[in-house]
Amino acid sequence: MNYFYNNISTIILVLSLSLCVQSCKDLTELNENPNGVPEEKANADLILSTVLTETASTYTDLGYQDAAGVMQHTQKDAWFSGHNSYDWGPRDWGNYYSMLRNNQTVYKKAVENDMEFHQGVSLVMKSFIYAQITDLWGDAPYGNALKGDLGGDENISPDYDTQEAIYQGIIADLKEASQLLSGSKNSYPEIFAETEKADVIYNGDPAKWQKFANSLLLRYLMRISEKTDVSSDFADIVQNQPLFESNADNALMNFPGSNERSSWPKNTVFDGTDGSDFRRIRPAETLVEALREREDPRIGVWFAEVEIPTRISDEYPHNEIVNGVRYLHADQVDESQVNTNPDYVGIPTQMTTPSGYNLNPTPGQTSNNPFVSYLNDRYRAASGPLLNARLMTYAELNFLLAEAAHKGWLAADAEGYYNAGVRASLEEWEVGDQADTYLNQQTVAYDGSLERIMKQKWIASWTATQEAWFDYRRTGLPDLETGVAAPRDALPLRFQYGSNELNFNPENVNAAIERLESTQFSQGEENSQWDKMWILAGTGKPY
DSSP: OHHHHHHHHHHHHHHHHHHHHHHHHHHHHHTSOTTSOOGGGOOHHHHHHHHHHHHHHHHHHHHHTHHHHHTTSEEESSSOHHHHHOOOOSBOOHHHHHHHHHHHHHHHHHHHTTOHHHHHHHHHHHHHHHHHHHHHTSSBOOTTTTOGGGOSHHHHSOOOBOHHHHHHHHHHHHHHHHHHTOSOGGGOTTOOHHHHHHOTTTTTOHHHHHHHHHHHHHHHHHHTTTTSOOHHHHHHHHHHSOOOOSGGGOEEEEOOOSSGGGSOTTOSSSOSSTTHHHHHEEEBHHHHHHHHHTTOTTHHHHBOOOSSOEEEOSSSOTTEEETTEEEEOGGGSOGGGOOOOSSOOOBOTTOSSGGGTTTOSSOSTTOOOTTSOOBOGGGGSSOOTTOEEEEEOHHHHHHHHHHHHHHTSSSSOHHHHHHHHHHHHHHHTTOGGGHHHHHTSTTTSOOSOHHHHHHHHHHHTTTOTHHHHHHHHHHOOSOOOOOTTOSSSSOOOOOOBOHHHHHHSHHHHHHHHHTSBOOTTTTTOTTOTTOBOTTTTTSOOOO
């Protein structure tokens, strides 16, 4: 009996110790944050996928919304002050630096494991994100950024590099990336099926990433060309490095649309506002009239025809809708306030009450205005073949080459590049079969001017309009006018540094603010949206 009890006691003791050890292990594991995977355990492909998707989504959010308001591609008819009139206030950049931190993890793991493909891609994305930051704000933390985990004031509150220094780093990184990505695909043993799936831009194709790196180089060299002579560097890349060769090389991310975060912005599938977010975004009259003047086939891809056209006529009683057309009497309306386009009607820039445009009798924040066009119904969807984040396109590359040839940097014909850019844009939007007819129009055919190049580049920037904004700042083209309710008589030039920096890194952000060049439209404000950063200071552009 004692033997039995002694054995039972021993078994119970062993089981208790075993359970204690197991419980302690489980508690330790439970106390680990499942979302905070240690860097050494993180999967480079999964982090890379996060970097690519978040960068593409952030880029599209800006290019489809606030930047589209600045560049008069769209206007909102409700909750419109930020979109139409740049009522932004200080804007923080935390999401951009979060993307950079993830990207830095990819780069570190790639270096540690000799993964040159991942190194190259992460350098391209580092360059792309930092270019967005400096193009939007100006000087910014760069060399000492992303070191907060090391502690110390110099890392927690980093100093700001000049925009010139940031661009020098961007250009150097893209050149290094091009070299890292110059091998054939089978020379990168780290590219697995998981890598191809994670790479939502190019499916693990190093040749396409190299073309993207070099094409971005041309974008950024042109960006700083008013401040430094980049002509020989630009020509050398064109002559000796692979660039985009067709729309098949476009840097695109298609939105899968499986949930709100992976969907096209302001769609009506995951909207949660009964579609009002979609309905608020309307075509801008500036773009609509530019497209109508040129009989541009892209207009029907982007916009819907007005539901109820308006006609000035005494044929029917005043303000009667007959057979889907509204009739107004000339003696009872101010014809300057009425748009009688039979097909597409855009909202003028910066109206006081945009929801009331075209004599809509029920203006207001929740109004439906059937007398103004909506966007095409494809933009109601969460996903679709044309719903892509467009980081850079073959059309943009050709317009860059056309501008360079126009400036005399290239021994080539600017017209050929211009025509290729127009054709590429029409093909991207699935109306390429009309390119010959379109290019033969007097208002479209190349006339030897920079204005013609920049007008078509502006049109082609649809949903990526921050690039048109950055082009406008350095060229003043296209020539855009502000509206009656504009806060200043000029387009803004930058974002204001955000509240987090102003409150928690005041010494460094104030030093950056002091380096900005004020303009007549800054009106004595510090950190103004109308101040000029380095790439614009002293150039006289755009004003």
